[in-house]
Amino acid sequence: xxxxxxxxxxxxxxxxxxxxxxxxxxxxxxxxxxxxxxxxxxxxxxxxxxxxxxxxxxxxxxxxxxxxxxxxxxxxxxxxxxxxxxxxxxxxxxxxxxxxxxxxxxxxxxxxxxxxxxxxxxxxxxxxxxxxxxxxxxxxxxxxxxxxxxxxxxxxxxxxxxxxxxxxxxxxxxxxxxxxxxxxxxxxxxxxxxxxxxxxxxxxxxxxxxxxxxxxxxxxxxxxxxxxxxxxxxxxxxxxxxxxxxxxxxxxxxxxxxxxxxxxxxxxxxxxxxxxxxxxxxxxxxxxxxxxxxxxxxxxxxx
Amino acid sequence: xxxxxxxxxxxxxxxxxxxxxxxxxxxxxxxxxxxxxxxxxxxxxxxxxxxxxxxxxxxxxxxxxxxxxxxxxxxxxxxxxxxxxxxxxxxxxxxxxxxxxxxxxxxxxxxxxxxxxxxxxxxxxxxxxxxxxxxxxxxxxxxxxxxxxxxxxxxxxxxxxxxxxxxxxxxxxxxxxxxxxxxxxxxxxxxxxxxxxxxxxxxxxxxxxxxxxxxxxxxxxxxxxxxxxxxxxxxxxxxxxxxxxxxxxxxxxxxxxxxxxxxxxxxxxxxxxxxxxxxxxxxxxxxxxxxxxxxxxxxxxxxxxxxxxxxxxxxxxxxxxxxxxxxxxxxxxxxxxxxxxxxxxxxxxxxxxxxxxxxxxxxxxxxxxxxxxxxxxxxxxxxxxxxxxxxxxxxxxxxxxxxxxxxxxxxxxxxxxxxxxxxxxxxxxxxxxxxxxxxxxxxxxxxxxxxxxxxxxxxxxxxxxxxxxxxxxxxxxxxxxxxxxxxxxxxxxxxxxxxxxxxxxxxxxx
Numbered sequence: 001x002x003x004x005x006x007x008x009x010x011x012x013x014x015x016x017x018x019x020x021x022x023x024x025x026x027x028x029x030x031x032x033x034x035x036x037x038x039x040x041x042x043x044x045x046x047x048x049x050x051x052x053x054x055x056x057x058x059x060x061x062x063x064x065x066x067x068x069x070x071x072x073x074x075x076x077x078x079x080x081x082x083x084x085x086x087x088x089x090x091x092x093x094x095x096x097x098x099x100x101x102x103x104x105x106x107x108x109x110x111x112x113x114x115x116x117x118x119x120x121x122x123x124x125x126x127x128x129x130x131x132x133x134x135x136x137x138x139x140x141x142x143x144x145x146x147x148x149x150x151x152x153x154x155x156x157x158x159x160x161x162x163x164x165x166x167x168x169x170x171x172x173x174x175x176x177x178x179x180x181x182x183x184x185x186x187x188x189x190x191x192x193x194x195x196x197x198x199x200x201x202x203x204x205x206x207x208x209x210x211x212x213x214x215x216x217x218x219x220x221x222x223x224x225x226x227x228x229x230x231x232x233x234x235x236x237x238x239x240x241x242x243x244x245x246x247x248x249x250x251x252x253x254x255x256x257x258x259x260x261x262x263x264x265x266x267x268x269x270x271x272x273x274x275x276x277x278x279x280x281x282x283x284x285x286x287x288x289x290x291x292x293x294x295x296x297x298x299x300x301x302x303x
Numbered sequence: 304x305x306x307x308x309x310x311x312x313x314x315x316x317x318x319x320x321x322x323x324x325x326x327x328x329x330x331x332x333x334x335x336x337x338x339x340x341x342x343x344x345x346x347x348x349x350x351x352x353x354x355x356x357x358x359x360x361x362x363x364x365x366x367x368x369x370x371x372x373x374x375x376x377x378x379x380x381x382x383x384x385x386x387x388x389x390x391x392x393x394x395x396x397x398x399x400x401x402x403x404x405x406x407x408x409x410x411x412x413x414x415x416x417x418x419x420x421x422x423x424x425x426x427x428x429x430x431x432x433x434x435x436x437x438x439x440x441x442x443x444x445x446x447x448x449x450x451x452x453x454x455x456x457x458x459x460x461x462x463x464x465x466x467x468x469x470x471x472x473x474x475x476x477x478x479x480x481x482x483x484x485x486x487x488x489x490x491x492x493x494x495x496x497x498x499x500x501x502x503x504x505x506x507x508x509x510x511x512x513x514x515x516x517x518x519x520x521x522x523x524x525x526x527x528x529x530x531x532x533x534x535x536x537x538x539x540x541x542x543x544x545x546x547x548x549x550x551x552x553x554x555x556x557x558x559x560x561x562x563x564x565x566x567x568x569x570x571x572x573x574x575x576x577x578x579x580x581x582x583x584x585x586x587x588x589x590x591x592x593x594x595x596x597x598x599x600x601x602x603x604x605x606x607x608x609x610x611x612x613x614x615x616x617x618x619x620x621x622x623x624x625x626x627x628x629x630x631x632x633x634x635x636x637x638x639x640x641x642x643x644x645x646x647x648x649x650x651x652x653x654x655x656x657x658x659x660x661x662x663x664x665x666x667x668x669x670x671x672x673x674x675x676x677x678x679x680x681x682x683x684x685x686x687x688x689x690x691x692x693x694x695x696x697x698x699x700x701x702x703x704x705x706x707x708x709x710x711x712x713x714x715x716x717x718x719x720x721x722x723x724x725x726x727x728x729x730x731x732x733x734x735x736x737x738x739x740x741x742x743x744x745x746x747x748x749x750x751x752x753x754x755x756x757x758x759x760x761x762x763x764x765x766x767x768x769x770x771x772x773x774x775x776x777x778x779x780x781x782x783x784x785x786x787x788x789x790x791x792x793x794x795x796x797x798x799x800x801x802x803x804x805x806x807x808x809x810x811x812x813x
Contacts, residue, residue, distance in 0.1 A: 030578035119459040123481075123794070193706070194644065195573040201466040202798040204459075205570075275644040276571035280481060280795040 003085035003162040005155065011077040014258070015228035016040035018265045024190075024200075040228060047221030053291025055214055058115050065112030065213065066222040073229045076101040080157050083257030086149050091158040098155060099136070102189070102230070106132055110233060114209035117203065120203045124210030127280070130196070134287035135185045141294035142178045143184075148301045149174070159240030174297035179294035181241045186238055186268075188287055189276065190231045193272040195283050205280075216279045233262050309374040311367065312335050317685040319534040319746035325364075325379045333363065333380035334390050340367045343392050346664055346677075348375070348399035348749065348758045351380075351618070353733040353771040354427075359383060361408045361428075364773075366747055366760055370682040372511075375747055385430065386411035389418075389679065396664030397780060405432040421448060422491035422812050427499065444473040444489035451477040451484050463492050465672045470808035478794050486797075487788040488782050493812035496522045501761075501772035505532060505606075505740070516678065517604050517776055517810030522548075522555045522591075522684035523752030524774070525604035527759035530685060530748035531772075532606035535740035535763055542729040544608030549593060549687035551600050551609075553717040558587035558754035560668075560710040560717075563805050564636055567707055570799045571648040576763055579635035590621055606736030618725045629653035629718050636711055653788040653800035657700060665784040667714065667755020667777045669804055679751040686750075693720050706803040740767040752777060752806065776810030 002071040020037040027034025036042075042245035079098045087094075092111070110128055146158035147236050188195040191208035203210050212223050240259045278286060310332055312325040323490035328336065336656040341347065349366040365378045401412040402421045405793040409430025412418060420433065423443040435441060446462065457478050463471035471492035477485040497512050515519045526548055533540055555706040575675025588598035595603035595611045602610050613621075641646050655665070660673045670677040678695040680688045698705035740763050748759045755777030764770035785804045789797060 026574055030574045031582075062521055119457065122457075123459065126480075193572045200570075200572065202570065203466055204461065204797050205795045205799075244625040272572070273574050274642075276568075276642065276648050279648055279652075280643070280793055 004088045006300070007085060007088055010082060010254075010258075011229070013248040015232035016044060016225065016263070018231055018261060019228050021262055021265035022269040022272070023107075023203055025266050026273050029270065029273030035301050038113065040224070040299060042227075043165070044142065044225050045219045046103055047224065048218050049215040050221075051054070052217035052219060055116055057117050057268070058112075058214070061108070062112045062115045062214070063219065065108040065115075066110045066219045066226065070222050070226045072101040072105040073226050074235060077229060077233045079155055080233055081159050083260075084154050084241075084253035090154050092153045095147075095153070095155050095158065099139055100175045103132075104135070105226070105230075109211055112215075115190065116214045118214065120210050120213060123204075124207055130189060131283060131287060134284055134291065135188050138181050138185050138290035138294045141291065141298050142182050142241070145174050145178045145294060145297045148298070152300070155237075159237065171301075174300045175241065177293045177297035177300075181297070182238045182241060184286060185291035185292070186231075186234050187271070188283075188290075189234060190227065192268055195279045195286065197277050205277075214260060232261065239264060280300055305668065311340075311378045314366075314377050314745070314747055316375060316679075316683040316747060317472070317530045317534055319537075319741065319744040320377070322743045322745055322793070324492045325377050325745065326374045327362075328380045328381050330382065330387060330643050333365070333378055334388075334393075336378055337365055337367065337390060338394055340369070340504045341396065344371060345369045345376075346666075347394075347396050347400065348747075348756065349760050349773055349775045350397050350404070350408075350772040351760070351771070353762060355381060358663060359385075361404075361410055363387075363404065364745070364760065364762075366758065368679075368683060368749070370677060371681060373684075374682065375749070377745060377747070382410055384430075385409075385517045386413045388413050389415035390682060391415050393767075395662045396780075398445040402602060418451075420491070422494040424494050424496070426784050427497040443491035443677050448475045448489070449477065449485055449487050451479075453479070455479055456484070461797075464663060469523040472808050474797075476797070478796055481793050481795060483789050483792050483794050483797070486786045488786055490782070490808055490811050493809040495809075497813045498772055498774060503768050504769045504772070508650075510605065514599075514604075516774060516813060517561055517778070517807040518599060519807065520555070520752045520754060520757060520776070520810060522551045522600045522604060523750055523754075523757040524601070524759075524776075525749050526552060526686075527748040527757050527774075529606045529744045530750075531738065531759050531761045532737050534746035534748065535744055535761070535767070536606075536737040537741065538572065538607055538735050538737040540608050540735055541732040543612075543731045543734075544733045546724050546728055547609045547613065547733065548604060549691075550721050551603050552750065554587060554591045554594075557714050557717045557721075558591070559805075561587060561632060561636075563802065564567040564639065564707060564710055564737035565803070566802050567649070567799065568639060568645065570802050571645055573639070573642065573645050573790070576635050576638050577633070583632055583635065586624070586631075590624060590628075593617060593621060593624075599654045605734060607737045608732070610734070613728070617716045618728065619674040622722060622725050625718060625722060632657075632714060632718075636714070639707070640711075646704065648799065649707055650700070650702060652796050653783055653792055654700065655804060657699075659787050660701075663783050663787065664780050665755075666780050667751070667753075668706055668709045669755065669781055669784055670681065671695065672709045674699035679749050679756045683749050685748070687724070688751075691720070691724070693717070703799055703803040736808070742767045753777065754805070754810075755781065762808065774813055776807055776813070778806040781806050782811060 017038040022032045076098050079094050112127035113125040150157050152158050191198055196207040270291045310326055310328045314320050320727045345366045348368045361382045363380050367376045389401055391401055407427055408422045409426035409428045409432050411432045416738050423441045459476040463473045463475040469651050473489040475487045476483050497516055513524045516524045525697050550764045561580050562584035565577050569577035588778045591600045592598045598619050655673050658672045660670045676695050680693055681695050693716050696709050698709050722762040742763055758775040761769050788800050
């Protein structure tokens with residue numbers, strides 16, 4: 001019961017801090033002091049207090065999309081185990097629901113973008129779905145690897161939470177490949193460099209940001225919060241795969257999990273600081289690399 | 304020496320000649336002279352209209368630069384009636400000049416392949432080349448745009464309001480998926496009427512109009528204006544002032560080039576150089592501020608010389624700061640060339656061929672990046688550049704990388720120039736007092752601003768006041784180059800290409 005409370009509390013409160021850590025890391029690399037760690041919270045709270053401008057060409061889809069996205073990501077958040085404690089909701093095949101909850105969020109985000117009738121947003125939606133078509137196979141190959149290794153069809157078992165024994169010996173190579181593949185998926189899905197640049201103001205180069213250009217005020221605050229949540233939820237999956245040895249003591253695992261997530265944010269921030277974005281036509285190559293990494297991991301297991 | 308062609312009057316940069324020495328050619332001869340000159344490797348620096356005092360007659364003046372022969376030539380003709388046959392089909396580099404003449408004087412360039420207004424303003428004569436009804440306001444970018452038809456072709460309109468804190472301009476892309484077929488740029492939002500305001504000058508305001516014609520080229524435009532006034536008044540400017548003008552112009556170049564390299568880095572999402580260069584640009588601006596109290600150099604250049612002298616402690620301080628900045632600049636900019644992910648974005652993006660550069664008359668680093676030795680500090684030197692030459696930096700690939708790398712080479716050359724000039728400042732006065740302007744003369748002043756050739760041409764009337772003051776900012780030539788560079792490129796690379804040219808909106812709109 002305590003674990004569930006901690007899980008939900010972390011899920012609701014922690015995610016924006018990840019963005020704060022990423023931004024701080026980037027600032028440090030660039031020789032700046034940077035915004036406070038808690039700036040994303042201030043930004044979201046500020047947006048929630050603001051008024052909203054709604055274009056007359058938009059319909060209910062435009063207003064519903066941020067809410068549906070938030071709900072989907074939250075729902076995905078209760079399916080995934082954090083650290084060593086089991087997920088609040090778990091059942092056989094829940095990883096399918098997990099993956100397609102993000103698909104649902106994407107469907108509505110892109111629909112809302114098309115709803116505005118703006119050339120920019122249409123372009124962003126086209127890019128988003130094109131690249132998503134390549135991240136999805138990578139993610140499913142990763143799940144197949146985990147299912148094969150753990151013999152479980154639930155995220156809880158696949159990520160080896162709840163005191164399950166370590167992965168069988170000889171699984172290190174596939175796991176390393178899967179972690180690399182999932183990391184690329186994480187960067188792509190959360191519109192980070194080298195796929196997208198969350199800090200840019202140049203509409204023509206954006207993928208995710210350009211789809212939400214017309215959202216403002218509370219709806220935009222919800223979108224910002226949802227993207228932080230998405231990063232957190234996907235990050236926790238990656239962390240679950242990357243650290244299968246977790247867990248000795250129930251209460252120690254939470255700080256270990258939290259510092260793991262913060263470390264992940266520092267890694268993401270560092271990557272954003274030391275490399276430029278890929279040219280847009282090069283992005284599919286990177287995503288195909290993710291598919292190949294996860295796919296090879298699976299091939300190694302079934303041979 | 305100038306190889307002046309028949310009918311053209313030779314003139315030197317920073318000098319004036321009597322108007323009557325420029326023969327008035329027949330219109331056909333005038334166009335043939337331009338064609339022959341351009342065919343022989345010369346450039347059109349300026350082509351503009353001027354009133355003649357007679358109704359329905361417009362004088363056209365041309366200033367041609369013979370870069371190989373280090374000379375300039377001026378020509379003149381008159382157009383009667385409501386139009387003239389366009390030269391653009393035979394000489395593409397005059398395309399925007401002809402549109403400008405049509406807009407300012409209400410005479411049509413008949414046969415111009417893309418005959419549209421330049422700045423969307425009323426003509427100075429009451430006629431209108433497009434027969435637009437008088438009471439209606441003329442709004443920028445209103446009208447037809449080039450369109451590509453097709454099932455899968457889509458149009459993306461960007462601006463005039465942009466996401467960043469930049470000037471207004473409208474960009475219309477014809478795209479097939481992510482690929483750009485064509486880009487058309489419509490400007491005019493920043494039109495303030497500077498050329499009109501300069502007429503009947505110089506007044507106390509003139510220098511301020513010049514310093515703000517394009518705020519980032521304050522020194523470039525103000526130096527040209529000062530040279531125009533000096534040319535008309537036959538003022539001998541002190542050597543010390545000429546050196547200090549050169550120092551200020553190079554400081555302006557370094558500050559802007561450093562800022563541009565930082566911005567290019569920011570556009571590809573490479574943070575370290577973006578952040579460092581943002582700070583270093585400010586430090587270079589502060590050097591200009593040490594000279595005159597203004598970071599953009601306002602108040603420094605004055606007709607007759609410079610507004611502020613420097614003393615020994617100041618030159619020591621400048622040299623000391625320059626020394627520290629030189630190392631920091633190298634450290635942060637060299638990160639770009641060492642980073643493969645940055646180079647992957649810069650190389651082969653937005654290439655501009657040497658032929659296109661020649662055809663369109665592109666100037667400045669954009670021309671040098673395509674392999675052309677085109678630098679007016681070298682070709683048409685004035686002031687200190689006649690005595691101290693800065694090597695011309697060129698690159699040959701014509702892409703974003705080349706435009707960035709030319710900037711980096713120029714930064715190094717400019718810093719070396721500033722250092723050597725500060726160490727060898729000639730003694731003496733810093734400002735002579737220009738006398739009255741000689742009547743009925745034409746003067747040309749050309750300087751290599753950081754963006755390229757800044758060209759001012761002025762004509763005085765019978766009373767020694769400006770009858771016409773023509774300003775050609777490098778952006779006026781180079782916007783068409785940007786549009787060409789975007790062909791067959793990814794639309795997501797537009798911001799990067801745009802930044803690699805970094806053109807001025809207000810310098811174009813005047």
